[in-house]
Amino acid sequence: MINTIFAETFRRGWKTALYWGLGIGIMAWLQIIIVQDTTLITETAHLMESVPPFILEMFGGTSDMQFLATPDGYLALQFFGFILLVFAFYAAVAGLNVTANDEDAGIMDIFLSLPVVRWQLVLTKVLAFILLSALVVGVTLACMLIGFAMVPNIFDVGRMVLASLNILPSMLVVLSFTALAAAIFRRKSSAIALTAAFIIGSYTLDFLGNAAPDTILAALRKLSFFAYYDSTGVIQNGLSIPNVIILLAASVIFAIIAMWRYQRRDIGL
Amino acid sequence: MTTAVIQTQGLTRSYKGGKSKFALQGLNLSVEKGEIFGYLGPNGAGKTTTIKLLLDLIRPESGKAQIFGLDTRASSLEIRRRIGYLPGDLNLWKNLSGQHVIRYFSSVRGTPIPAYTNTLIERLEFDPSRKIRAYSTGNRRKLGLILALMHQPELLILDEPTNGLDPLVQQTFMYLMREAQNNGQTVFLSSHLLNEVQAICDRAAILRDGKLLSTQGIHGLSDTGFKYVTLTLREPQPALNLSGVAGVQNVQVDGLQISLRLSGDFDPLLRAINGCYVVNMQVQEPTLEEIFLTYYGDKLENGGFKSHGAVEVK
Incomplete structure (x- = not known):
């Protein structure tokens, strides 16, 4: 049963994941190709000098102008800084596909008349969408690697690969949170609203906390999954294992609560 | 000696947000093995709520239900292995073909597509190659029937099964129900179409406003005097x-x-x-429709139920 649902979920989702990966990957590829124009990088760095630090933080940047003036810094600002929002959107859409879309379409009534354990259904579909999320990141990374091959010896490719893989834990947080929201609410619109509040709230909390380091917002920022994403930090210093562990732990907790809740609540009606 | 396939005791469930409004109130019901049991009532009477409780899709506030002698909550998985269900409002993935859905459901059940599926496809004159979105309402109901019947389950739970079926297919459906009965299967058939129940059921229960008004043999139901x-x-x-x-x-x-x-x-x-x-x-003799209205009329006088005007019958 689990294998069947996993395979069917993947079968129905792989094309969409491929298109997402290609779309984002082409965007990244263009940024990589542009880096050959060193004037552009320098001008961008100069432009950033005039931007207030909190605005830079808003777009996931850094106020380290020396770093921004490098190709790696340029990509950190122009791609990795904001792209998590796009990946988070995919993860939210995927999370709604765990149960909310089928329930909203009235399909869950007949499907759950089959010998399917509800918590196993949630787990299986979350696992399938984790694989699909990895596919999105993988295709994006493949496009980037093509770009790196076209402009050799400019980027620290190893760090860029890590920065790409660093997106995945945050995606899992959004995916499992959306699955949880759908397990809590029977209305899909309520699940969407809660997920949107979670993503936008986390984003806002992160940049406000960064922009106002002497206020309580800086402490509250730790509640935002964006705080553990830290794309610039990964490119400058490598992958932060504690951050990855925190994000994965949050994902597991959200998924477990989602399974527990969906096992117990009414379906449809 | 008969054995109850479905047994409920004091099954109660209220609508969400309406504390005093019961969708189902103290339902005591017994469906015997091998019978075709009609579950009659106007829309909103609580028929679908009963089915959802039996399938463990929703949970009762009080009372309990058993299928095959197993508790519907504790042994839901085991029960669902042995039943076939057709919802009143059938929805499926619109971008999949009928054939794909049949294969998927069989696979989730852990079995290859049963041989009986082809018999059903032929007898219902169903084209499984088309996408769900291309099917008419009648063809979707046919697919729903195939999904419910193909593994020849011990118990069939069918909610308004002939909705949208043309008269010829309705006739085929009735034959299929008789064959299922001869095969030892039990059928629990919810309907607001009295002639349908009259044509194929052995016994019927009448439900209104979440309360069971009567359970009798079809002939007893007709015996209004x-x-x-x-x-x-x-x-x-x-x-x-x-x-x-x-x-x-x-x-x-x-x-x-x-x-x-x-x-x-x-x-x-x-x-x-x-x-x-x-x-x-x-x-x-009066038709079952007339009996139905007469029966409700009596209840309106004696039971103090709120009048709903015309009862929806066909």
């Missing part, structure tokens, strides 16, 4: 007054023809027309 009598006389009888005769109601005279509704025995009527030359006498 009245019938329609039409007398054709050879000569006009202006002096004949049947209005005061015991058990006679609704007398209508049309030339030589007298129509009336008779409750109880024939004897008072026969004595009253003694001396008249009766050319013909027709006796017609």
